[in-house]
Amino acid sequence: MKGKMTTLNNIQKEVVEALHAHYGKSEISRSEINKFVKENGFKNPSWLKSSTYKIGRGMYQLPIDGIDIKVPQTTDSKVTQKTETAPVTETVNQAAFIVSSLTGNIVPVKDPVFVPWGHYKDIKQIVSSKQFYPIFITGLSGNGKTMNVQQACAQTKRECIRVNITIETDEDDLLGGYRLQDGQTVWQNGPVIEAMERGALLLLDEIDLASNKVMCLQPILEGNGVFLKKINKFVAPADGFNVIATANTKGQGSEDGKFIGTNILNEAFLERFPITVEQTYPTNKIENKILSNVMSKRNLTRKVDEEFGKNLVTWADVIRKTFYEGGVDEIISTRRLVHIIEAFAIFKDKMKAIELCTNRFDTDTKTSFADLYTKIDGGEDVTSWGQATIEPEDSDDSEEVDPINQ
Helix, strand or coil: CCCCCCCHHHHHHHHHHHHHHCCCCEHHHHHHHHHHHHHHCCCCCCCCCCCCEECCCEEEECCCCCCCCCCCCCCCCCCCCCCCCCCCCCCCCCCCCECCCCCCCCCCCCCCCCCCCHHHHHEEEEEEEECCCCEEEECCCCCCCCHHHHHHHHHHHHCCEEEEEECCCCCHHEEEEEEEEEEEEEEEEEEHHHHHCCCCEEEEEEEHHHHHHHHHHHHHHHHHHHHHHCCCEEECCCCEEEEEEEEEECECCCCCCCCCCCEEEHHHHHCCEEEEEEECCCCHHHHHHHHHHHHHHCCCCCHHHHHHHHHHHHHHHHHHHHHHHHCCCCCCCCHHHHHHHHHHHHHHHHHHHHHHHHHCEEEEHHHHHHHHHHHHCCCCCCCCCCHHCCCCCCCCCCCCCCCCCC
């Protein structure tokens, strides 16, 4: 028996005694606990519905070991709650309970506009295998890195816990720490531990923004368990647990300075990922399908709407090619194309939608992109747009003219 009554305060003892008196048994379900506290005015005992007292799926053991349970002499099936709250008389030097902040189903929802592309098939195959095989996914912003993982989990009905990493993310954020809950100090598992115990997929988003504090994940990335020093507990991963990380860089920092805040990750950390997947933007065919799905969702079904979507894909393709050649400093992502369609659904104005969704760029870039779309919309040939944008380098072979001897 994990939980002893001696570790409980008076309020918690009262809840346990009342539950035992009401149901006449020591093993109760989550639904029975929820129904009882709702009908009898008790606060939700989240500490009781934690892994400390869990004995099965949705089943918990009342911590009544070693105490004298007195069943009230009453014919009423309900327990009347006391009007006065019993004071906490015990001081616990460490967290008495381990609590979970996750309840219910955490399988991602299927996105009706999603279209598989890139390495989706490979990611889905790894996810569905339930084999521990960490993946590092890298690629430019807005090209579906995170969505591919979430939709792979949705299609395979796998639970997924997403953690957005920042420079401030530390061991306490990832593994867990002490929290104050209902006046009681408790240990709350972090998302990594939750994923390990549930056998879920852990998605570390924007991992290249992390500091060296994520090195606490080293044993976990090796497929081993982790020892939680603060509560003297070892947690082993359940079957199906896996880790996928996404980043805009390969963990070597941003060479062009485009992704400010990204860091050079420890080589030993990166070495724990067996494979690295380079995610690119979808092909024109796939991108047309994505925008078509978005437009259908927003009831944009006219012929002119379809043409707008196709023109946007052509527009983005020209800009990307010019970006890769060094002609422009900005790029149009798949996500930004979706933003433009969403704006068009609201304002019913193509150029306004484009303007609003490109305002984040500097004036020259925004104007240049708008002019390019106008040409595409008008049916003009834009094959030379990229070359015209790239400024020619000064030639070192040109002869200098001597003004004196000319």
